[in-house]
Amino acid sequence: xxxQMAGPLSGLRVLELTGEHAQFCGKxxxxxxxxxxxxxxxxGQGTREVGPFLDxxxxxxxxxxFWHYNTSKRGITLDITKPEGxxxxxxxxxxxxxxxESFPAGxxxxxxxxxxxxxxxxxxxxxxxxxxxxxxxxxRDYQTSDLLHLAAGGQMASSGYDVEDVxxxxxxxxxxxxxxxxxxxYSYIAIMGxxxxxxxxxxxxxIDVSVHEAxxxxxxxxxxxxxxxxxxxxxxxxxxxxxxxxxxxxxxTNDGGYINTTRSGSNLTPARVKILATWMDEYGxxxxxxxxxxxxPAVVEESGQHFADVLKNFFANMPLVEAYEGGQxxxxxxxxxxxxxxxxxxxxxxxxxxxxxxxxxxLGREFTYPGPAAIYNASPWRISRRAPLIGEHNDEIxxxxxxxxxxxxxxxxxxxxx
Amino acid sequence: xxxxxxxxxxxxxxxxxxxxxxxIKVEWPENMDMLRQNRFTVPPGVTxxxxxxxxxxxxxxxxxxxxxxxxxxxxxxxxxxxISVSDVVIENFSSRIMSRWGLGxxxxxxxxxxxxxxxxxxxxQTGRQHYFGTMGPAAQAxxxxxxxxxxxGEPPAGWGWSYLDDTGGMYGAMCTLTALHHRNQTGQGQxxxxxxxxxxxxxTGTAFLDKTVNGRESRREGYPPGNRTVWPGxxxxxxxxxxxxxxxxxxxxxxxGYNDWCVIACLSDExxxxxxxxxxxxxxxxxxxxxxxxxxxxxxxxxDQEIEKWTLTMGKYDLADKCxxxxxRAMPVQSSQDRVEHDPQLRHRGMFTKVKHPMLxxxxxxxxxFRLDGxxxxxxxxxxxxxxxxxxxxxxxxxxxxxxxLQGYEEGVFWPETxxxxxxxxxxxxxxxxx
Numbered sequence: 001x002x003x004q005m006a007g008p009l010s011g012l013r014v015l016e017l018t019g020e021h022a023q024f025c026g027k028x029x030x031x032x033x034x035x036x037x038x039x040x041x042x043x044g045q046g047t048r049e050v051g052p053f054l055d056x057x058x059x060x061x062x063x064x065x066f067w068h069y070n071t072s073k074r075g076i077t078l079d080i081t082k083p084e085g086x087x088x089x090x091x092x093x094x095x096x097x098x099x100x101e102s103f104p105a106g107x108x109x110x111x112x113x114x115x116x117x118x119x120x121x122x123x124x125x126x127x128x129x130x131x132x133x134x135x136x137x138x139x140r141d142y143q144t145s146d147l148l149h150l151a152a153g154g155q156m157a158s159s160g161y162d163v164e165d166v167x168x169x170x171x172x173x174x175x176x177x178x179x180x181x182x183x184x185x186y187s188y189i190a191i192m193g194x195x196x197x198x199x200x201x202x203x204x205x206x207i208d209v210s211v212h213e214a215x216x217x218x219x220x221x222x223x224x225x226x227x228x229x230x231x232x233x234x235x236x237x238x239x240x241x242x243x244x245x246x247x248x249x250x251x252x253t254n255d256g257g258y259i260n261t262t263r264s265g266s267n268l269t270p271a272r273v274k275i276l277a278t279w280m281d282e283y284g285x286x287x288x289x290x291x292x293x294x295x296x297p298a299v300v301e302e303s304g305q306h307f308a309d310v311l312k313n314f315f316a317n318m319p320l321v322e323a324y325e326g327g328q329x330x331x332x333x334x335x336x337x338x339x340x341x342x343x344x345x346x347x348x349x350x351x352x353x354x355x356x357x358x359x360x361x362x363l364g365r366e367f368t369y370p371g372p373a374a375i376y377n378a379s380p381w382r383i384s385r386r387a388p389l390i391g392e393h394n395d396e397i398x399x400x401x402x403x404x405x406x407x408x409x410x411x412x413x414x415x416x417x418x
Numbered sequence: 419x420x421x422x423x424x425x426x427x428x429x430x431x432x433x434x435x436x437x438x439x440x441x442i443k444v445e446w447p448e449n450m451d452m453l454r455q456n457r458f459t460v461p462p463g464v465t466x467x468x469x470x471x472x473x474x475x476x477x478x479x480x481x482x483x484x485x486x487x488x489x490x491x492x493x494x495x496x497x498x499x500x501i502s503v504s505d506v507v508i509e510n511f512s513s514r515i516m517s518r519w520g521l522g523x524x525x526x527x528x529x530x531x532x533x534x535x536x537x538x539x540x541x542x543q544t545g546r547q548h549y550f551g552t553m554g555p556a557a558q559a560x561x562x563x564x565x566x567x568x569x570x571g572e573p574p575a576g577w578g579w580s581y582l583d584d585t586g587g588m589y590g591a592m593c594t595l596t597a598l599h600h601r602n603q604t605g606q607g608q609x610x611x612x613x614x615x616x617x618x619x620x621x622t623g624t625a626f627l628d629k630t631v632n633g634r635e636s637r638r639e640g641y642p643p644g645n646r647t648v649w650p651g652x653x654x655x656x657x658x659x660x661x662x663x664x665x666x667x668x669x670x671x672x673x674x675g676y677n678d679w680c681v682i683a684c685l686s687d688e689x690x691x692x693x694x695x696x697x698x699x700x701x702x703x704x705x706x707x708x709x710x711x712x713x714x715x716x717x718x719x720x721x722d723q724e725i726e727k728w729t730l731t732m733g734k735y736d737l738a739d740k741c742x743x744x745x746x747r748a749m750p751v752q753s754s755q756d757r758v759e760h761d762p763q764l765r766h767r768g769m770f771t772k773v774k775h776p777m778l779x780x781x782x783x784x785x786x787x788f789r790l791d792g793x794x795x796x797x798x799x800x801x802x803x804x805x806x807x808x809x810x811x812x813x814x815x816x817x818x819x820x821x822x823x824l825q826g827y828e829e830g831v832f833w834p835e836t837x838x839x840x841x842x843x844x845x846x847x848x849x850x851x852x853x
Contacts, residue, residue: 008600020660032596051656052628064631065656068623134789137766142742146660147645148749151681152761156645156668157753159567159578170668171679171751172575173645175566177659181621183787185588190788192595193437199602205791213769213787216757220425220554220579221459221473226754227782228459228472232677233754238564238576239555242458249555250573258573260559328550333540335556335615337564337574339636340629343619351545354616368630373617374593375542377523378608379600 007033008379012195014098015039015089016073017080019047020146020177021102021211022130023069025184025191030072031372031381037092037397038075042416044390054363060390061362067387071358071369075388076397077418080111085417091402093118097204098191099127105135115206125204126194130187134210144211149179153215158222160235162248171235182218183211238337247308250337257320258337261311261327268307270295275330285314344368358386394418419444419500419507420481421521422590423451425583426554426614427510427538428477430590434506435480435798436786437595442500442811443481445804446488447837453477454804461778469803469840470777476801479773479783483802484811485833488519492831497521499816502529505601506594510538513548523609532607534597538590542613552615554580561618565636566625566658569644585621586614624658645681650718661685664714665693667722668751669729671737679751680734682725682741689746690714696744697728735760758782771796776803776842808832809846813853820853 010033016026017039030036038045047069048060055062079085090113093099099118101108108114108129119125129135132144150156155178156171190207198204221241222233231243238260239249249261268276277289287310293299315323324336336342349355354371372381398404398418412418420431420443428443428451435441445451450468459472468474484500487493498521501507507526509516516522516537523535537543540552558564558577568575593610601607619626628634636642640652647662648654656662666683684690687710694703702724707713714721729737734750741748750756757764764770770782773796786795812818812832826832827847833839839847 008596011603028592050661052624052632052634052658054631056632056655064627065624065658068627133763134767137763139763142738142749143745143747144749145663145683145685145747147666147681147683148747151668151679151751152749154752154754154757155577156679156681156751157677157756159575161568161572161575165575166569166572169569169575170645171677172567172569173659173668173681174563174575174577174581175642175657175659176563176622176625178581178621182585185585185592186787188592189433189437189588189595190786190790192592192599194790195599196437196595196602199599208789208792210767210787212763213767216761216764216769217784217787218581218584219754220581220584221456222579222754223758223784224459224472224476226758228461230755233579235578238559238574238578240553241579244458250559250576252573258559260556260564260576262553262556328547331551333551333553333556335552335559337559337576338562339565340562340622340625341635341637343562343622344626344629348541348545348547348550349616349619352542352613352616354619367627370620370623370626371616373589373620374610374612375544376593376597376600376608376610378606379597379604 005378005380007031007382008376009034012098013037013096014100015092015096016100018100018102018130019045020180022100022180022184022187023047024181025130025187026073026100027069027071028184028188031383033379033382036073037393038070038073038388039078039089040075040390042077042079042418044077068369070387072382072384073388074393074397075391076394077391079417080113082415082417084412084415086111086113088398088402088412088417089113090118093125094122096122097124097126099125100130100187101127102130105129105131105140119204123204124198124202126191126198126207128187128191128207128209130183130209130211132210133212135208139212146177146179147173149211149215150174152212153179154219154222155215158219158233158235158241162237164248165237169235179211179215183209183214186214247305249308251312251315253315253318253320253323255319259315259320259323260335260337262333268300270297270300273300276332279326279330280310280314283314283317285317286310287313356383358383360386362389391418419504421507421509421511421516422538423510424453425477425580426586427508427590428453429584429587430538430594431481431508432477432479433588433591434594436795438798441481442484443478443802444484444486444497446834447485447804448834450804464777467777472778472781474801475775475778475781476783478801480798481802482811483804483806484808485805486808487831487834488521490829490831492826492829494520496812496816496818496831498529500811501526501533503815504530504533505598506534506536508536508538508590508594510590512551513537513539513541513543527607530607532601532605534594534601534607534610536590536594536597536610536612538586538612538614540614542616543611554583554586554614557582557586557615557618560615562622562625562636563618566622566642568642570640570642570649570652582614582618586617589617622658628658646718648715650716654712654715662711662715664711664718665690665721665725669722669726671729671734672732677751677753677756678734680729680737680748681751682746682748685747687711692745693741696740696746700724768794773797773800775800803840803842805833805843809850813850820850823850
C-alpha cells in the first residue's frame with residue numbers, strides 16, 4: 001500500500017550542481033520524492049573518483065561513495081561554461097523549484113547564472129548556495145576539506161581520548177565525512193523553511209549556507225559552557241561535552257567489545273543504584289553498591305567515579321551484548337560500540353524495514369543500502385533508483401522533457417556541451 | 419506544541435522557532451527538563467535555578483513556556499485544546515509514552531485531522547527494541563559512528579560530545595518541515611517516527627555499502643586511521659571521509675596550549691609542492707619518496723614529524739593564513755573560546771547575537787548558519803522561564819476565563835501545589851486576578 005503513496009517532496013524539481021559539499025542534501029530530498037537532477041560536467045563529477053569502489057576496482061561507475069550520496073537522482077551532463085550549455089541550463093532552471101549549488105562564491109553570477117537572472121522568469125525559484133564560508137567574509141576564498149572544517153568548526157577541539165585510554169593523543173576528527181553531513185542538514189532546514197514560505201506566498205528566495213557556521217553550531221554544549229564559565233571543553237573518549245574531568249563511560253567487555261554508558265554517574269538515583277546493584281550482584285560483581293549508604297542521594301552524587309570503577313570491573317567480566325541488552329532491559333540507556341558487521345542484519349532494523357535492496361540493472365545485481373532515519377506514515381521515503389550513470393538521463397530530460405531534437409542533442413554533444 | 423526535553427528534541431523545536439514558528443514548550447516543574455538542572459552552565463554570580471543555565475538558554479531560545487500537569491484531567495484537556503489549534507506536535511519521550519497519556523497520533527488526529535506529529539525516540543516507535551533508550555553518546559556507539567573515529571589499535575575514540583543530540587535535533591526539524599510542506603501541498607497531516615540511533619546509521623552510508631557490497635568489515639587493521647586518510651602500512655582503501663590524501667593530519671603549533679593545533683591536507687601533488695615551497699624547500703621534503711601520493715602515504719610518519727617541526731614555529735592562525743595564501747589547505751583547530759572570541763569569519767558573518775535574558779543578562783545566542791534573502795537569521799528571543807507564558811497562552815490563545823485559570827492554579831493544574839511559585843509566576847497570577 002505504502003509503495004503507491006508519493007513522497008512528501010514529490011512535485012519539487014531540484015537541479016543539483018554540487019559534489020561533496022551538499023550532494024547528501026540532494027539525496028535526502030530525492031529519497032523523499034523530489035525530482036533531483038544531478039548536473040555533472042561532461043565526463044562526470046570528481047566525487048566519482050572517491051572510493052571505496054565496487055570490488056576495489058576504481059572507475060567512475062564503481063564508487064560506493066558516489067552510489068550512496070546520489071540515490072534516487074537522475075543525472076545529466078552539461079558544460080555550463082559554454083554558451084550552449086548555459087542556454088540548456090536556463091531552460092532547465094525555468095522548470096525547477098530549487099537550484100542547489102556549491103560553486104565558489106560568485107561563480108554562477110559570473111556566468112550570468114546567478115539567482116537574480118534565473119529567478120527573473122521563475123519568481124518561485126529557490127536557490128541554495130552551500131560554500132565553505134558563505135558568500136562573504138575574510139575566509140570566503142579559503143580552500144577546505146572535511147578535515148579542515150572539523151578543525152575550524154570545533155569538532156576536533158572536543159574529540160580525542162581520555163589520558164587513561166591514549167596519553168598524548170591529538171585532537172581527532174571523527175570519521176565519515178560529517179562536515180558535509182552537517183552542512184547538508186542545515187541546508188535542508190533552510191530550504192524547507194523557504195519552501196514553507198513559498199507554499200503561502202509563491203515567492204522564492206536565495207539561501208547562503210556556510211559549512212563553517214553549520215559545523216560551529218554542532219558541538220553540543222561547548223559554546224554554552226564557554227559563555228557560562230569561561231572554560232573550554234576537554235577532549236575525552238566518547239561522551240557528552242564537558243570542561244570538567246568527568247569519569248570515563250566507555251568500558252571494555254570480556255569479548256573484546258566496548259560499551260558506552262552515556263555518563264554513568266549523572267542520572268543515578270538511590271533507587272536506580274539499587275536496581276543496578278541487584279543485577280550486578282547476580283554475577284557477584286556488585287562490590288559495595290548494595291550498601292545502605294548508597295541510598296543517600298548526596299552519597300550517590302559524590303560517587304560518580306566509584307560507580308564508573310565498579311561498572312568497569314563488571315563489564316570486564318561480561319560479554320558485550322549481554323551487558324548492553326541487560327542494561328537496556330533495566331532501563332539504562334547504554335549502547336554497544338558496533339561495527340558495520342554488527343549493524344547489517346540487526347533484527348530491530350529488519351523490523352523497521354531499514355535494509356533496502358537496490359537494483360543495479362547494468363550490473364545485473366542488487367545491493368543492500370541503508371534505509372531512512374524516519375518513517376513517514378503518509379508519504380514514504382523510498383530509494384527510487386540507484387545513483388545515475390554519467391549522462392544517463394540526457395536523452396530523457398533534454399530530449400523528452402525539454403524538447404531538444406535528436407539533431408540538437410547531437411550538436412551539443414559535438415560541442416562537448418553535454 | 420513542543421513536548422521535548424533534554425537536547426535533541428528541544429534543539430529541533432529551537433530551529434522551528436528560529437524560522438519564525440510560535441513554539442510552546444510544555445513543561446512541568448516536578449519533572450524538569452534536565453538542561454534546566456545543568457549546574458555546569460550557570461555563570462558565576464547568577465542565582466542557580468531552572469531559569470539560569472546557559473545550555474538550556476541556547477537550546478530553547480525563542481520559545482514560549484507553558485507549565486501544565488498532563489496527568490491532571492484539566493491539564494490534559496488544556497493540552498488537547500491547544501493541540502486542536504496547533505500545526506505541529508513534537509516529542510522525544512521513550513516510545514509510546516505519549517500514547518499512554520492519551521496523546522498518541524490516533525487520538526490527536528481526531529482533534530486536528532491535519533496535525534503533523536513528530537516522534538523522536540531513540541530506537542523509534544516500532545521494532546522489537548523500540549523501548550530501548552538512548553542518549554546521544556550511546557546512540558553514536560550503536561550507529562557505527564563511534565567506531566569510525568579514533569586511532570588504530572586503540573579503543574574507539576568516538577565523539578567527545580553528543581553529536582546525535584545536535585544532529586537528532588536537526589532531523590527532528592527536518593522531518594517537521596518536510597511533513598509541513600507535504601501538508602501544505604496535500605492538506606494531509608501525518609505521524610513521523612524518527613529514531614536517533616538510526617539517524618546515526620544513515621550517516622555511515624559509505625562504510626555500510628563497503629560492508630554490504632564488498633564484504634569489508636570496519637573492524638580491521640589500520641582503521642580508523644585517526645586524522646589520516648590511510649594508516650601507514652594499511653591497504654590503500656578509502657576511509658569514508660573523502661579523497662585519499664597525504665599529508666592529512668593535525669600538527670602542533672607555537673604556544674604549546676591545549677588547542678594549539680592546526681590541520682593540513684594536501685589533496686594533490688600540486689598542493690604538496692606548494693607546501694614544500696612554503697616550508698622553503700627543506701632537503702628532507704625533496705626526497706623522491708615524497709614525490710607521489712603513494713610514497714607520501716607510505717612515509718607519513720617521517721613526513722608528519724618533519725612538517726610538525728615547521729608548524730611549531732608559528733601560531734595556528736598565522737600558519738593557516740600563510741598556507742591558504744600559498745594554495746595549501748590548512749585551518750586552525752578552534753576551541754569554543756576561539757570561535758566566540760577570535761574567529762574573524764564568524765565575527766564578520768555575525769554568528770552570535772546578544773539578546774537580553776532575564777537571569778543571564780545580555781547573553782550571546784548562536785544564530786543560523788544560513789542567510790535567507792540576504793538577511794542574517796538570529797534567534798527569535800530568549801528562552802522561556804518555566805511556566806512564564808502560561809496565563810498568556812491559556813487566556814489569550816484559548817480564551818480560558820479568569821476564574822477557571824485561577825482555579826487551575828489552586829488545583830495544581832498550572833503549577834504544582836507544593837512547589838514555591840517564582841515571583842514572575844505569582845505576578846502573572848496576580849495580574850490575572852485583577853483582570
